Every structure is written in structure tokens, then in C-alpha cells.
Amino acid sequence: MNPTLPPLRESLEAHGLLAKKSFGQHFLLDLNITRKIVRLAGPFEGRAVIEVGPGPGGLTRALMESDAGPVVLIEKDPRFIPLLSELDTGDGRLAIIEADALKVREAELVTGPAHLVSNLPYNVGTALLIKWLTGPWLPHALTLMFQKEVAERIVASPGDDAYGRLAIIAQAVCEARIVMHLPAAAFTPPPKVASAVVHLIPHATRPEPATLKRLETITASAFGQRRKMLRSSLKTLGGATLCEAAGIDPDARAETIDLAGFLRLADALA
Template sequence: MADALPSLRETLDAHGLLAKKSFGQHFLLDLNVTRKIVRYAGPFEGRAVIEVGPGPGGLTRAILESDAGKVVLVEKDPRFIPLLSELDDGSGRLTIVEGDALNVREAQLVEGPAHLVSNLPYNVGTPLLIKWLTGPWTPCALTLMFQKEVAERIVAAPGDDAYGRLAVITQAVAEARIVMHLPAAAFTPPPKVASAVVHVVPLADRPSPERLKKLERVTAAAFGQRRKMLRSSLKQLGGGDLCEAAGIEPDARAEVIDIAGFLRLADALK
């Protein structure tokens, strides 16, 4: 299908479209790269795929070539809706939703298990990941492009410089790994930083919403003052008493506490 379409650069030129800095847009136009990302994301085996921020549709073309079932595009920038509509073959497989992904209710867009595959706009990548991992709708897997620094924060282990709230929240509910690195030159326009693709698979046994809310409170306090001992950084939540109830050394710092330790702190929070 993609080979029968004009190139992405030709399509952008024909529509007179350029990336908007305010939307954090950086286009991935190389179909060899987008096909590789989709291979990491799949196989889909007929399940639905949601893509956020498709822009000119480079990743979309690769998804449509795959074994995905229904493909739903969520695009905030109205300039790209006509361009994306050109990818619709009339089969009913493609649905285009104009809107902000932060406000979209995914359960209303797809039935049954679905994958998320996106080159996320840089300015909303982290809040979208948290929404999908802790909200009421859970995808069966997520394959997402982030700035390299954000990707490293997602997969960081205790003791790593990048280890913090994002790693704890993500790894409490899912398994995450970096599957691909991309230089800035791969994008149009090239961003100032390199990027990485993270593959995330939600755990079957996930903390309850109430437990997650407590975990977010604990990690916000602990990493808000990460250089302090937990007895000090968690003072408003119980300090040393909270640590002792969770079996955590009160003189430890947040950066060395593993996921299980933070979950015990959340469980001990009253």
C-alpha cells in the first residue's frame, strides 16, 4: 500500500505543511525505520492499534501494512486530518479522531485489547504514558518513541542516575525496555536530542488504583527531595515511623529503594 502512495516528503510539500514547535512535532519519514518500530510492536494478530500524534502518517503507513485490525489515529493538529484521510482505503479499518490524546477516552475508540504505537509529541509523552499505565483503560502493550533522556528514566534501575518517580510508577505496573535508539538526524526537523523507542507490557497483576495513588504520593515526596534521607523527605507522610512500618531503613535515600520497597511504603501509608 505504502509503495503506491506519494513519498511522505512529497505529501508534506503538496499540502504545504511544516512541523509546529508548539506541538512538539518531529516527523519520522523513513519507512524503513517506521516498519522496524512496528515489527518491535507486533505481532498484533488482528487486534486494534491506536496511534497518537501521527502527523503526516509515516508510522501510520507501516501500521496499515501490518497485521493490525482496526487502526485509530488521534491527531490534535487539524492541518493533518486531510492528509491522513488519504490513507483511508474505504475498508472501514482506519478511524481518524481529531482531538487531544490527554482527554480522549480510549475505551470508546476500540473494543477489546488494543496496542498503542506512537512517535509521541515530546511535550506530552510523559503525562500520556502515566495516563495509559494508571488510568481506567489499559492497553495490552505500548511501543512509544520518547526523547532518549525520558526513555532512560522509564527503564532505570535503583542506583541509576535516571532512577526516579517515572521508573517506579512505570515498573510497578509494567515491564519496560528500550528496543531501539534513533539519532536526531532521523527526524524532520531534527530535534536537539536523540530518541529511543520503549516497549512496555502491563503486568497481569497490577496494583489497585488506590494503591497506585498512595505510591504516587510516596514517590512525589521521596524524589522531591531525593538527596535527603527518607526520614526527612517523607516527614509529612510519617517519616521514620512510615519507613519502619514498611521495613525500609529510614536513613536510606529514595534513589536506592527498589519497586517492592516503594510499594511497601505505599501500603504502610495511612
Template sequence: MTDLPSLRETLDAHGLSAKKSFGQHFLLDLNVTRKIVRLAGPFEGRAVIEVGPGPGGLTRALLESDAGKVVLVEKDPRFVPLLTELDDGSGRLEIIQADALKVKEAELVDGPAHLVSNLPYNVGTPLLIKWLTGPWTPHALTLMFQKEVAQRVAADVGDDAYGRLAVISQAVCEARVVMDLPARAFTPPPRVDSAVVHLTPRPDRPEPAVLKRLEQVTAAAFGQRRKMLRSSLKTLGGAALCEAAGIDPDARAETVDVAGFLRMARAEI
């Protein structure tokens, strides 16, 4: 990687710039991308999937690491030739030109794999929900979001940022913010700061049916978060559902912890 031209030189040579429609903001500082990879690892030879590699700043750091196969999923075809230049012929790098929302990760890698990505802002949350609730379970996820979204993923009950995304994320994983990044670290700089979240799947991951029910319960509860649960959950059982789960029907969504929402998702009324 040290023999390669800088990321900025590579972008200039290919005449490439970020597309606003794809939510692209590039990390060109390899010191930053190497730090993110260190926070994500060690990989111990396991595969890594990176979504939205763009010019390949994070990719270069991954290829320097102890990762095994590195699979890139890039929607923007402009970057495929540039990323191909990182291939040393060892077979370790694979580039998939596709929409990550439609990709089946289990078909890309054998066995456990990490997800490490500077996610495009416009699809970060849908991708996270896909990985949390879908049939494929990653070994760990280290993902960059807008700072506000990162805070929503890792928020504790009672926090202003606590909501549906925190409940679903933390029902499936242990989640913590491990790095903050100012807007000026990116090219072009976004209007907001960013943060990296590290998520480790829990061994007691809820069953698919429970996760589906959890999505319904949290959507109703936080969709009308100012209302008491007996009202916001009326279509799902209201007070009876709360009482079956040992939750006060007069409570509001932001006061119920993840375990409480899981009990409601499992309750039979």
C-alpha cells in the same frame, strides 16, 4: 501503501511542516517506522491506537501490519486531510481529531489494544502517566520519547536516571528500551536523540488506590532525593511509614527498588 507518494512529497503537496508548539518531529523513513512496528507486534488482529501520527509514517507501517482497527488521535487539524488519504475504505482506519490527554481510550476500541506512537515531545510524559495510572489498560505500549525520558522510564534502581517515572512505570509494566534513534532521523531534527520503549503491563497491576498513593510517595521521596526518607516522607509518615514497609528510614529514594516503594504505598500506619 507502496502506491502512495512519499511522505516528503505528501507534506510538500499539502504545504505542511512541523509545529514547534506541538513538539512535532516527523519520522519520514518508512524503513525506520516499519522496524518500530515490528518491535511493537505481533498484533494478531488487535486494535492499535496511535497518538500524534502527523504525516502518517508510522500509520503507513501499521496499516501494512497484522493490526486490526487502527485509530489515530491527532490534535493538529492540518493533518486530518492528509491522513484521510490513507483510508482504503475498508473501515480499518479511524481518525479522531482531539487532544490525546482528554481522550477516553476505552471509547475508541473494543477489547485489548496496543498503543504505538512517536509521541510529541511536549506531552510524552503526561500521556505515559495517564496510560499507566488511568482506568484503561492497553495490551502493550511501544512509545518513542526523547532518549533521556526513555532512560528514565526503564532505569534500574541505583542508576542516575532512576526516579519517580521509573518506579511508576515499572510498578505497572515491564519496561525496556528496544531502539535508539539519532536526531538526524527526524524532520526537523530535534536537539536530542530519541529512543523507543516497549512496556508490557504486569498481571499483578497495583490497585487504583495503591497507584494514587504511589504517586504521592514517589513525588515526596524524589522531590527531595538528597534527603533521607525519614525527612523527605515526613508529611506521609516519615520513619513510621518506612519501618512499616521494611525500609531503612535513613535510606535515600534512589536506593529503594520498585517493590520497596510499592510496600510503602500499601503500608498502613
């Protein structure tokens, strides 16, 4: 890290930058917090790290201090590119890509296993997670900040109010746990909700893409009408016949079915 860098707030003021609500931006400027997130994400052991939505670079500064190899930033807001460029130490470790992360092909940006470490923009966090979980490129590990409500949906268990599609897709691919909670006051500007950091480690093998696609189809129907029995909510997919083929009680509700049960339903749908 460049020891001559000014504090983040000074850098933001010098560049006249404010968070854009339309981009879901809430900045994390406390380097003690960003360093803790990076410690929770590591060790990186020289592997590449991708950061989405770095904004003014609070998390980037901590990543550049870490044992990460190349640090690749994907930033949609062109206003931040000059500010992020100031973090370049000239050793070739930092790469800045001005792009929409939903459209980026990550495999073209890094070689070998890579980590994802990001304070994700609130308005696209879930869409990005689904992209990484179900797409062709899967990171070595993901350490991502979401709204607390979204984080709880990722790690939820059967019977929890938050249990649904996101928990099933995430846990079919990864082991997921919340590793840190942050109050709204930690951000500039403060959002209306608290946040949490989720650490996801992919299982040794993940379901085939076709299985994941069927899992998405089944969970969309099952949780789209979560108070109904599966015989009703899955009616267009086979209803009771599908459930019986998967060894699932057709009178059960989606919120009571565990991941293994949903995977059996996905296999039966095939």
C-alpha cells in the same frame, strides 16, 4: 497500503505542512525505520492499534501494512487530517479522531485488547504515559518513542542517575525495556536530542488504583528531595514511622529503594 501513495516528503510539500514547535512535533519520514518500529511492536494478530500524534503518517503507513486490525489515529493538529485521510484504503480499518489525546477516553474507541504504538509529541509524552499506566484503560502493550532521557527514566534501576518516579510507576504496572535508539538526524526537523523506543508489557495484575495513587504521592515526596534521607523527605507522610512500618531504613535515600520497597511504603501509607 495504497501503492500509489507519494513519498511522505512529497505529501508534506504538497500540503504545505511544517512541524509545529508548540505541539512538540518531529516527523519520522523514513519508512524503513517506521516499519522496524511496527515489527518491534507486533505481532498484533488482528488487534486494534491506537496511534497518538501521527502527524504526516509515517508510522501509520507501516501500521496499515501490518497485521493490525482497526488502526485508530488521535491527532490534535487539524492540518494533518486531510493528509492522513489519504491513507484510508476504504476497508473500514482506519479511523481518524481529531482530539487532544490527554482528554480522550480510549475505551470508547476500541473493543477488546488494543496496542498503543506512537512517536509521542515530546511535550506531552510523559503525561500521556502516566495517564495510560494509572487510568481506567490499560493497553495490551505499548510501544512508544520518547526523548532518550525520558526513555532511560522509564527503564532505570535503583542506583541509576535516571531512577525516579517515572521508573517506579512504569515498572509497577509494566515490564519496560528500550528496544531501539534513534539519532536526532532521523527526524524532520531534527530535535536537539536523541530518541528511543520503549516497549512496555503490562504485568498480569497491576496495583489497585488507590495503591498507584499512594505510590505517586510517596515518590513525589521521596524524589522531590532525592538527596535527603527518607526520614526527612517523607516527613509530611510519616517519616521514620512510615519507613519502619514498611521495613525500610529511614536513613536510606530514595534512589536506593527498589520497586518492592516503594510498594511496601504505599501499603504502609494506607
